[in-house]
Amino acid sequence: MWGAVVLQGCNGEYPQSALHPSSDFATRLDDLFDQIFWWAVGVFVVVEAVLLYTIIRFRAGPGKRRPKEIHGNVALEIGWTLAPALILVAIAIPTVQTIFIVDRPTDDENALVIEVIGRQWWWEFRYPELGIVTANEAHVPVGRTVDLRLRSADVLHSFWVPRLGGKRDLVPGHENHLWFRPDSVGVFWGQCAEYCGTAHALMGMRVIVDEPADFDAWAELNAGDAVPITDPEARAGRGVFMANACIGCHVVRGSPVVGGNFGPDLTHFGGRLTVGAGILDNTRENLIRWLDATQHVKPGSLMPEVDLTDEQIAQLAAYLLALR
Numbered sequence: 463m464w465g466a467v468v469l470q471g472c473n474g475e476y477p478q479s480a481l482h483p484s485s486d487f488a489t490r491l492d493d494l495f496d497q498i499f500w501w502a503v504g505v506f507v508v509v510e511a512v513l514l515y516t517i518i519r520f521r522a523g524p525g526k527r528r529p530k531e532i533h534g535n536v537a538l539e540i541g542w543t544l545a546p547a548l549i550l551v552a553i554a555i556p557t558v559q560t561i562f563i564v565d566r567p568t569d570d571e572n573a574l575v576i577e578v579i580g581r582q583w584w585w586e587f588r589y590p591e592l593g594i595v596t597a598n599e600a601h602v603p604v605g606r607t608v609d610l611r612l613r614s615a616d617v618l619h620s621f622w623v624p625r626l627g628g629k630r631d632l633v634p635g636h637e638n639h640l641w642f643r644p645d646s647v648g649v650f651w652g653q654c655a656e657y658c659g660t661a662h663a664l665m666g667m668r669v670i671v672d673e674p675a676d677f678d679a680w681a682e683l684n685a686g687d688a689v690p691i692t693d694p695e696a697r698a699g700r701g702v703f704m705a706n707a708c709i710g711c712h713v714v715r716g717s718p719v720v721g722g723n724f725g726p727d728l729t730h731f732g733g734r735l736t737v738g739a740g741i742l743d744n745t746r747e748n749l750i751r752w753l754d755a756t757q758h759v760k761p762g763s764l765m766p767e768v769d770l771t772d773e774q775i776a777q778l779a780a781y782l783l784a785l786r
């Protein structure tokens with residue numbers, strides 16, 4: 463908690479600080495950190511005090527006497543062996559307890575299940591009970607346990623949203639679990655925490671904790687097909703999207719053409735905050751940059767640069783933003 467107090471003023475600057483927990487899981491880790499920190503402070507103070515005392519009291523110089531030898535002093539030997547051992551035990555007990563608590567599956571029957579699939583280099587989120595498929599941004603309601611089922615489509619990744627909990631690996635061919643109950647509304651930043659190839663450092667995500675009513679509205683909208691497109695530029699963009707490779711890799715539910723799912727589901731992309739797995743704000747300019755120079759914006763990305771005119775790119779941006 464002390465960490466939260468010290469860093470209260472810097473939240474905006476450090477959106478991925480584990481010292482400002484916003485869930486039960488993250489709070490447990492932060493409490494543990496605090497305990498260990500204060501043990502370390504205690505050790506530091508004692509060691510420095512003895513050191514300073516010794517330096518001043520036994521300073522060398524003419525007429526100064528040498529300190530008494532303590533070699534072979536049994537009481538001292540036992541003391542300074544036992545003290546660190548006891549401190550380590552005091553640290554180990556809460557640490558192991560915390561590991562057991564955060565490792566076991568949740569027993570909350572009302573938990574919201576989300577399947578998280580790590581992909582080079584973005585995140586897919588599926589809500590099996592709600593019929594939602596989205597990417598890079600997961601919405602969850604405040605105060606309700608979230609039960610994540612973690613998988614990988616390719617290599618090892620690691621799910622990490624520091625303010626909501628600890629890291630957990632996504633392992634090909636194996637399902638891992640992670641659960642937490644968010645306690646405050648907000649946008650929480652996350653990042654892949656296991657090196658997974660070229661664009662690993664650009665594999666970000668957001669977990670958006672909503673008021674329950676806002677979550678329900680989001681869920682209802684996102685479970686449905688794409689909204690009707692009325693704006694003429696956006697309609698032209700839809701034509702470009704369907705006629706070019708885009709639809710081969712991206713699903714837009716409700717389209718006449720069935721999309722491929724190699725890339726993120728874009729059905730409600732216009733309502734997302736970011737582009738390219740959390741690396742750019744979702745604005746018209748950034749979308750144009752993304753489509754115009756994908757490999758420059760995110761080197762190594764598995765989205766190729768499609769050859770398009772500036773006009774087509776502008777139309778595509780209008781279309782993507784209209785997919786609310």
Ligand SMILES: [Cu+2]
Pocket residue numbers: 618619620654655656657658659662663665
């Ligand atoms: Cu990674």
